[in-house]
Amino acid sequence: MKKYNFSPGPAMLPQIVLEEASQGLIDYNNTGLSVAEISHRSPIFLNIIEEATALVKEIYGIKDEYDVLWLPGGASAQMAIAPMNLVDKRQSIATLETGFWAKRAITAAEQICRVNVLATSKETNFDRIPHPKNWKLSSSTRYFYVVSNETIEGIQFHQFPSVNVPLVADMTSDFLSRPLPLEKFGVIFASAQKNFGIAGITCVLIRKDMLTNTVRRMIPNIFNYRTHIEHHSLFHTCPTFPIYTSLLALRWTKNQGGLDKIHSQNSEKTRLLYEEIDQNPFFKPIAVKEDRSVMNVCFRGISPATEAQFMTFAEQNNIVGIAGYPTVGGFRASIYNAMPLENVNVLINAMQTFATENEHSIS
């Protein structure tokens, strides 16, 4: 039975990626070996990780100005590791409190350095990107931290802050989804399970000049970016199968024909879904128009009863993974790169059929 999976993450992958990954798990390229039972230092695996790194660079059009690392611990680990490596004792970071993932990063960074939160949209339950009244950064600011897409609240930066320090960005839920003004970014990290693979691996891009100053802090080797750069992400036994799956997803991503093309496909899916939410009398959007995420579409039913009914109706139609996060409620359709337009149309059609069948209840 085909399921239409709108899960926020781990999220659906292209069918071809799942098929190739399962083949590789059993017999990698007719070697008689599983890709999961070979050394992370073997030539076979070195080719895999090198191709994955090269593809990230190729898709973003970057050369050697960034080091690309593959690290365990998820984006959550990077929320602590980035300030540990980049911010000296007397320095601080600046950020905006945009939602759940910004809050987690603020808490993590506060254990390491001072964090200046310039603005928050807490008062409106994070339905928008806050606009600070004052963009003046303290002279001790090392970097400006952004969550490019708040996965839980469904809001996204469509324009990145222009500030006089580098941006450090958690792009877990919109990595490889659109072209970027790369010159603004010192560090970008993204765990794989939303847009380019399975849980267990995080891709970290570090612009080389970010590490030229020595931070006077004891950084355990395993948390030190320099260690991983020096060892080409092989300091420890890296999660080999997740990296292989990311390679397959990256090849698929490259075959989509570039970030501009991917972005316009994604935008079209989001436009159609929001069009339905905006006009269907049983549903209403959560995020303000100008900050709506292209990846996670959050919406509510007009009453708790409607929400319960539509949840059941969706399940009957094999639509899964659309429950909103408890702090937001309602529904969230996560439509990352791998989500085909046809599947978004299945959800839209279900919303239309639901409205027709329930018309009497609100007329």
Ligand SMILES: *Cc1c(COP(=O)(O)O)cnc(C)c1O
């Ligand atoms: C899912 C998500 C995370 C959490 O990633 P982990 O790999 O679980 O640490 C962090 N940030 C954003 C924006 C996310 O969407």
